[in-house]
Amino acid sequence: MGTIKQMSGELRDWIIETLRSGVSPVVIADGLVKKGFNPRYAYESLFQIVGNEAIQTTGFEDAQYQYETPEIGRKGNTIYTNDREIKVLSKVEKPFILHLDNVLSAEECEQLISLSSARLKPSKVVDSVTGEERVAPGRTSKGMYYSLMENSFIAKLEKRFEEITTYPIEHGEGLQVLNYSAGEEYKAHFDYFPTNKVDHSKGGQRIATLLLYLNDVEEGGETVFPKAGVSIVPKKGSAVYFHYTNSMGQVDRMSVHSSIPVIRGEKWVATKWIRESKIY
Known part of the structure; x- marks a missing residue:
């Protein structure tokens, strides 16, 4: 599991631009995980960026929920x-x-x-x-x-x-x-x-x-x-x-x-x- 839990300002700016271009947040989050980011951190960071920047997106909160047995x-x-x-x-x-x-x-x-x-x-x-x-x-x-x-x-x-x-x-x-x-x-x-x-x-x-x-x-x-x-x-x-x-x-x-x-x-x-x- 990825361990990176810190995001640079440059990466954040790139994410915002990419979201505004219409790329699904899920795709971006998956990419961050592949680059070594902690999965929870990657997904929650994307949720926060979407909310704070009021970016209109599709496919993130509506993405298919991945069930895990508690x-x-x-x-x-x-x-x-x-x-x-x-x-x-x-x-x-x-x-x-x-x-x-x-x-x-x-x-x-x-x-x-x-x-x-x-x-x-x-x-x-x-x-x-x-x-x-x-x-x-x-x-x-x-x-x-x-x-x-x-x-x-x-x-x-x-x-x-x-x-x-x-x-x-x-x-x-x-x-x-x-x-x-x-x-x-x-x-x-x-x-x-x-x-x-x-x-x-x-x-x-x-x-x-x-x-x-x-x-x-x-x-x-x-x-x-x-x-x-x-x-x-x-x-x-x-x-x-x-x-x-x-x-x-x-x-x-x-x-x-x-x-x-x-x-x-x-x-x-x-x-x-x-x-x-x-x-x-």
């Missing part, structure tokens, strides 16, 4: 942690999705809901233009965040998530807990950041999500992956893991998903977003 996908049908035995209920390769059972105990689900209830605020989304968080009509839940390892209970869960996903605790954002009342939803979206808004000083791109279900929903509230034809019914203590960034820095548009409206009852979930490198 480590969690090699663990078999049972995932063992220090304190739990987690069953894989179903698996989808493209996009990569694992439906997991017995990730949390009933008591842990109830404790997480109890600890979070008083701290809920209207949920926000990341603005694709500014990169800032804002309230949006497509996301009508309420939520809150825990700081990493905030207390002994959260620390225990963080350690388990590390064992499940194989990614270090420091790669994870603080656990988010969400509550959806009847009629509330989160319309179709991606969990990864816009590629020109990735902050490499703060963990870089999101690469995967572990979504945990804290209660049984009377009706509605499924997590739907429309391009994969997958619908996950919330079940207390279960979770869904999905992976959407590869080693070249590509993001998987097949990972688009939504939380459809709750029809009866309410829905509680916890979300663990994982970054490509240490955040803290």
